[in-house]
Amino acid sequence: GQNIDQPTEMTATEGAIVQINCTYQTSGFNGLFWYQQHAGEAPTFLSYNVLDGLEEKGRFSSFLSRSKGYSYLLLKELQMKDSASYLCAVRDSNYQLIWGAGTKLIIKP
Amino acid sequence: IAGITQAPTSQILAAGRRMTLRCTQDMRHNAMYWYRQDLGLGLRLIHYSNTAGTTGKGEVPDGYSVSRANTDDFPLTLASAVPSQTSVYFCASRPGGDTGELFFGEGSRLTVL
Numbered sequence: 001g002q003n004i005d006q007p008t009e010m011t012a013t014e015g016a017i018v019q020i021n022c023t024y025q026t027s028g029f030n031g032l033f034w035y036q037q038h039a040g041e042a043p044t045f046l047s048y049n050v051l052d053g054l055e056e057k058g059r060f061s062s063f064l065s066r067s068k069g070y071s072y073l074l075l076k077e078l079q080m081k082d083s084a085s086y087l088c089a090v091r092d093s094n095y096q097l098i099w100g101a102g103t104k105l106i107i108k109p
Numbered sequence: 110i111a112g113i114t115q116a117p118t119s120q121i122l123a124a125g126r127r128m129t130l131r132c133t134q135d136m137r138h139n140a141m142y143w144y145r146q147d148l149g150l151g152l153r154l155i156h157y158s159n160t161a162g163t164t165g166k167g168e169v170p171d172g173y174s175v176s177r178a179n180t181d182d183f184p185l186t187l188a189s190a191v192p193s194q195t196s197v198y199f200c201a202s203r204p205g206g207d208t209g210e211l212f213f214g215e216g217s218r219l220t221v222l
Contacts, residue, residue: 004151031209042199042213043152087152091209096167099151 002026004100006088011106012078020073020086020103028093034062034073035087037102043087046073075105083107112136115200115214122190122221130185130217132200140203141183142211143167143175145196152199158183190221 003025012018024032031050035043049055049064049071061074073086085102092098113134122128134141139160144152154167158177172194174186187194200214 033210035211042215043211044213045210048208048210089152095209096154097152097209097211099153101149101151 002090002092002098004088004090004098006086006100006103008101009104009106011108012075014078014080014107014109016078017074017076018078018105020075020088020105022071022073022088022100024069024071024088024090024098024100026090026092026098029066030091030093030095032062032064032071033089033091033097034060034071035089037085037087039084046086078107080107080109113200113202113212113214115198115217117217118215119218120220122219124191124221125189128187128190128219130187130198130200130219132183132185132214133181134183134200134202134212135181136202136204136212137180138202138204138212139180141177142201142203143173143183143185144199144201145169146199146216147196155185155198187219190219192221195219195221 006022034046037043047062054063059076064071085104087102088100089097116131142157143155146152153169155173156175158164161180164175198217201211
């Protein structure tokens with residue numbers, strides 16, 4: 001079967017750095033996505049990786065290793081508004097998205 | 110309208126009733142999707158449409174139907190609602206291009222009693 005694993009919840013301090021990991025086992029691979037979802041709101045797109053390596057976008061970076069079936073989302077200079085769930089999703093060989101259950105990130109002052 | 114609009118935002122429904130969740134987009138995206146989101150689970154695809162006039166089944170299609178008469182509208186119908194269909198439903202659309210970024214509506218919270 002297809003599976004996306006990410007931690008259920010993480011806690012970090014305002015101003016610090018946090019890394020959210022995602023491991024996947026899917027039928028084929030055509031890209032990995034990270035979305036942010038604030039409580040009660042819709043998911044919004046953060047990043048896309050299809051090749052190995054690091055993609056940086058402001059305070060957020062996303063890393064991919066296809067051989068290891070692994071990705072992480074790195075958030076720097078954490079702000080209170082970063083408190084949200086972070087969803088990892090992989091596009092499989094049929095170009096369908098397989099979603100992880102999400103990681104709830106709690107930021108403390 | 111800017112983006113994707115879903116209606117209703119929230120609804121309480123008696124089991125056995127028929128319900129249609131509406132979804133309209135103004136971005137002229139070809140592909141549209143319906144997902145349900147339940148606590149502790151990832152988003153699960155119910156139905157999708159790659160272009161107007163075509164639809165396909167996702168991971169959890171049973172009990173749901175969709176239609177795509179035009180590019181903008183993609184309604185989801187529950188023919189006879191059951192309590193297990195209590196969930197938050199998200200409509201999404203995707204522009205062309207490799208990244209395949211999804212744009213989501215604000216969601217419809219449905220409770221079936």
